[in-house]
Amino acid sequence: MNARRQTVALAHPPSILSFANIGGKFEGQGPLSPYFDEICPDSFFGEKTWEKAESVMQKSVLRRALERADLRPEDLDRVLAGDLLNQCIGSSFGLRDFGVPFYGLYGACSTMGEGLGLAAQLIDGGFARRCAAVTSSHFCTAERQYRMPVPYGSQRSPTAQWTATAAGCTILTDDGPGPYVTHVTCGRIVDWGITDSANMGAAMAPAAYDTLSAFFRETGMGPEDFDLILTGDLGELGHAVVRDFFRRDGVELGPRFQDCGLLLYDRERQDMHAGGSGCGCSASVLCGYVLRGMEEGRWRTVLFAPTGALLSPVSAFQGESIPGICHAVRLSAAR
DSSP states (O other): OOTTOOEEEOSSOOEEEEEEEEEOHHHHTSTTGGGOSEEOSOTTTTSSSHHHHHHHHHHHHHHHHHHHTTOOGGGOSEEEEEOSSGGGHHHHHHHTTSOOOEEEEOOGGGHHHHHHHHHHHHHHTTSOSEEEEEEEEOHHHHHHHHSSOGGGOOOOOTTOOEEOOEEEEEEEESSSSSOEEEEEEOOOOBOOOOOOTTOHHHHHHHHHHHHHHHHHHHHOOOGGGOSEEEEESOHHHHHHHHHHHHHHTTOOOGGGEEEHHHHSSOTTTSOOTTOEESHHHHHHHIIIIIHHHHHTTSOSEEEEEEEEEOOOHHHHHTTOOOOEEEOEEEEESOO
16 A cells, blocks of 8 residues: 555445434534434533533443443443543543543544544454444533633634534444445644634634545545535634635535534524534534434435644644644445
8 A cells, every 4th residue: 555645445344333422502402403312401411520521421422322232341342532621531531431442532623533534444454343433522621721711701703613512422343234434534734824723614624625635536536426525623614615625626515515513503593603613513413413314315425524623722822823634534325
């Protein structure tokens, strides 16, 4: 294999055996509410802190996915998980009692794509039989870490996005009825010098364009080969920027091109500005709306390409720009 290639075509595509998601109050008021397994109106999820609440989300969503597949924790070979918190404590504290070999991941809002792609490659390579990919985000934990304290009530920029309080989990296996992960594209870090942390869509859009372009170039497929091309979480501005990049290349993405950050909320009724964001946004959309739609035959081929902004409070305070990343996986009803 050419080492410079970003895209891997899996020899024996793993099957998504099970999936589950959970959301908070505002996710339950959005258009995708029927596609959540659980909606909790309490932002603390019965805990004393928001950080513990996020760990509960990860624990709950993995348990639900295991139950749906009629599996026990010991049936998993690996769990790959991540979140937005420092040192990924949402994942490590949430999953510590399961006793499953654990890989902690950080890809910001692209983490579900990263986890799903790595899990699929582990299984395809014969290094594991069953793997879980889990990720989450929580509005209040993200605000506490990245921006002003929540009670501060600072005015939000029109380009700002709302961090989803949500989590998603997929369980992959070496054999099953599908849908299947057939291709994985590992994204490159792309930085176009955006420094506005309230404009994540602009910072991540170049990475989404880079990864999607690499996938199309290396596989020979085009947008017309997909029922749905789903980025996340670019929001209104970033989504429009990627569409414009491809239009300049003479490629029209058309109505098949959508974004998790634009699907999760009703932006006319809910004040989410440019749309949703956070690890849990694309994860919960995938592990409810998308995978259930594939099970129901609504879509047969989906290109899932979540995006992440690789910044921290320290880098932002030091005036650094915001690098972007996007990992993509091709999902197919047929192997």
